[in-house]
Amino acid sequence: MSQTSASTRQELGVIAQHAKVIGVGQLATMAYGVTDAVVAGRYSDEALATLAVASSIFISIYVGLMSVMQALMPIYSELNGAKKPLELGKAFRQSLYLGLALMLFGMAVMMQSGIFLEMFGVPEKLRPGAVQYLSILGWALIPTLGFRMFGALNQSLGAPRIVMQIQIAALAFKIPLTVWFVFGGLGLPAMGVVGCAWASFAVNCLTLIAAGITLHKSSLYKPLALFAQFESPNWKRLKTYMALGVPAGLASFVEVTSYALMGLLVARMGVIATASHQIAASVAAVLFMMPLSLSIASSARVSYWMGAGNPALAGALARSALKLTVGVALCASSVMALLAVPIANLYSSSPEVAKLGASLLLFVALYHVADAWQTIGCFLLRCWRITVMPLIVYGLTLWGLGLGGGFVLAYQGLNGIAAWQQPAAFWLMGFVALCLAASAFQWRIWQLTKPPT
Secondary structure: OOHHHHHHHHHHHHHHHHHHHHHHHHHHHHHHHHHHHHHHHHHOHHHHHHHHHHHHHHHHHHHHHHHHHHOOHHHHHHHHHOOOHHHHHHHHHHHHHHHHHHHHHHHHHHOOHHHHHHHOOOOHHHHHHHHHHHHHHHHHHHHHHHHHHHHHHHHHOOOOHHHHHHHHHHHHHHHHHHHHHHHOEOOEOOOOHHHHHHHHHHHHHHHHHHHHHHHHHOHHHHHHOOOOOOOOOOHHHHHHHHHHHHHHHHHHHHHHHHHHHHHHHHHHHOHHHHHHHHHHHHHHHHHHHHHHHHHHHHHHHHHHHHHOOOHHHHHHHHHHHHHHHHHHHHHHHHHHHHOHHHHHHHHOOOHHHHHHHHHHHHHHHHHHHHHHHHHHHHHHHHHOOOOHHHHHHHHHHHHHHHHHHHHHHHHHOEOOEOOOOOOHHHHHHHHHHHHHHHHHHHHHHHHHHOOOO
């Protein structure tokens, strides 16, 4: 066994450990959405449908903004690998300016959510609750994005456990607050789906406070001298960050909207279809935490070794991490498909919603494998500062074939096939589109990491 192969195996162990910790934290955060879906579903089918519509818009905006900041993690990791802690501290401080701009932009968009609801033909009875929900979460973007920046810093330092601990503690507050705010009690009136938003806002504020205290108190960050001084904006550096982060953010925006806008387009099929689609979307989002965690951990370690001056190990590690992620996704999809019926019954007490939701989960099983494959590819390409290519690929495949093809198959029919009039049309076409995107990413990674002959 060559030294590179031995090091790759060792690094895969590190990635697996970091991904496990990141995954637990991500699942704790994702449990916010699951809690909202379960509680809203128990409140009423209309509340669950409203949540499906509103969360589609929120996720589209939030993930796009978050991805701009997450794309900076390879920069942090390279500086960590190069043993330049003061430069890393300076890079983080400068990124705060970019983060603030993103928060303000996101808030402004969220406050205009009524325009999007009307644009996509969302039923009028769902709009008031969705607008209230999104207005509250617009303010929640400040603590939410702030905490994500804290998470990116810790992941680059190889210390994701701190983030996980805060996320788990936050979930302990999120669950009872959601139940209380939605159903009311102890002098508080029932707020329905809007209560989910207020609970999320309160919990996200707590996580940001905990992150701030940790940055000041923990010895881990002392070499970075994070608070030694606050320089004025370095426009050259910020331009570099934007050149990397903005295409990555737009690519993630295209990716997530191809997924989230399904909820808005499915809403035309009625409450039953929308509520069942929310079950499928919620489960898909939970499953996605596994490949996402592996992708974050893998890109951090690949960038670390590139910064440490070992591109051969970085390349071998990228290829192995891709195979590992797809293998884990295949296992997870198999288990989920076997448990489709009990999972759907957990989400809704309505037999119609649960039956349709269970059938959609079989399509989600296919979708998840392709989603994991393309996710790890996209994250690894960022290690080589490649962010424009995924944006172009996503636009052509996910928006063009996935979302557009799903709409045609669902509502108009395709090549002699009658219109399905079922949410499954969107999941099937999304699967095909993701496979094409993943293939393009893997081809590029194989080019970048091909050992010299």
